Amino acid sequence: MIELEQVESEARRVGFELIGVAPVEPVGGGWFAPHAARLQAWIAAGMHGEMKWLADRAAERVAPELVLPGVRSAIALWMPHRCPSFERPPGPRGRVAAYAWGRDYHNVARKALRKLRKALHHMDPEAGVYATVDTGPVLERAFAERASLGWIGKSTMLIHPRHGTFGSLAVVFTDRALPYAPEKHPFRCGTCTACLDRCPTGALSAAGLDARKCISYWTIEHRGLIPREMRPQIGEWVFGCDVCQDVCPWNKDVRLADPARWRPDVERAWPDLERWLALPSAALLASLEGSPLKRALGAGLRRNALIVLANRGDRASLPAVEGALDDPDPVIRATAVWAALQLGSAIARARGLADPDPRVRAEAEGVAHGGVAG
Ligand code: B12
Ligand code: SF4
Ligand code: SF4
Secondary structure, eight states: OOOHHHHHHHHHHTTOSEEEEEEOOTTSOGGGHHHHHHHHHHHHTTTTTTOHHHHHTHHHHTOHHHHSTTOOEEEEEEEEOOOOOOOOOSSSBOEEOGGGSSSOHHHHHHHHHHHHHHHHHHHOTTOOEEEESSSSSOOHHHHHHHTTSOEEOTTSOEEBTTTBTOEEEEEEEESSOOOOOSSOOOOOOTTOOHHHHHOTTOOEETTEEOGGGOHHIIIIIOOSOOOTTTGGGGTTEEEOOOHHHHTOGGGTTOOOOOHHHHOOOHHHHSOBHHHHHHSOHHHHHHTTTTOGGGGGHHHHHHHHHHHHHHHHTOGGGHHHHHHGGGOSSHHHHHHHHHHHHHTTOSSHHHHHHTOSSHHHHHHHHTEETTTEEO
């Protein structure tokens, strides 16, 4: 038999700091129905952008029964990941979202989940168990809110009154009935609108988050060229974006995570963009083993570095940017043409116009690829 107290102490032992249980409505009914409807409306409105993987597994996201037949309980788990901030080093640096300053939370939480799963099977060898962190077809924030780990704020982030938003979620489904939180956590944003007002791109509204406007989406998830109108709005964010968390009053004085677990590194928090550009994409990727930065791939990170260097407006970076005009990847060359032109390059236009790839020529002509004036 699975005993909740034992689950809680095992979850704490393996590194989770908040643990709660939500009842699961197998066919997506009850408390879960508005979440399922919200996800479906979000996808129907195209707010997931090109994250096809989200839409492809939407049927499972709205029906936990498809993920684990007979599912009755969801154990929601929280691992804080915000380590103390680094002072910004001098030079051409970009900003990285706090969750990516050190080890990849997927690896850390997955290891912890494996141990927790083992403990559950020890308690009840016949129990059906499904454990996921981030990548499974599970609406993690919905279960975390119902398990009373916190509330879903206007930023769409799950907020715990003492831990704030800087934590990673994981969910364990089981087909055993466990005692669950009597009700969801109350909504405590009140009249605050700081995240909506301060999001640099206006991505947040009452409809939630429009990924097509979110810096995190463009810099991490999107492959290929970033639309021209988005590029200046990215500012100095070379990977992810923390603005809607940094401005949230619930993140003031939150307890920080243990650096011994996450091993944060100033070169990951504030990478030297010219150094990134000097490396071939494959070599950059290979240098990032064990880091969440790998998600954007080497080419995505170098594309982002070009945009941030252009946004910084420091002409001292022009040689590094012009160096990317010869890159084998047309997306890097096209972004380099744009970035070099922002920095007043004398050679980028001619080089771009002579390029075999139409996307690169379009940047040199100042026309967005597809013929829309930029
Ligand atoms: C796709 C995805 C993204 C996309 C889309 C984000 C989004 N808001 O949907 C992009 C790439 C933009 C993204 C960005 C980030 N993400 Co993300 N992402 C996911 C992922 C894989 C799926 C989310 C999803 O299903 N979205 C679809 C929407 C409709 O669902 P939802 O956002 O969960 O919303 C539900 C509820 O919030 C509610 N809801 C939605 N909007 C609103 C609005 C109001 C007012 C209310 C009341 C309710 C409500 O209804 C929805 C259905 O339940 C989850 C992991 C997972 N499997 O759940 C991580 C996850 C949500 N991401 C996470 C993080 C850390 C981030 C970033 C902070 C990373 C960064 N620093 O750059 C940003 C934050 C941006 C933001 N404000 O959400 C964490 C969030 C932890 C937390 N405390 O909430 C998660 C849970 C990953 C994890 N396992 O820890 N992400
Ligand atoms: S992550 Fe940045 S761009 Fe995305 S919603 Fe939050 S503040 Fe806006
Ligand atoms: S910034 Fe304000 S409105 Fe936004 S999530 Fe935090 S408390 Fe809620």
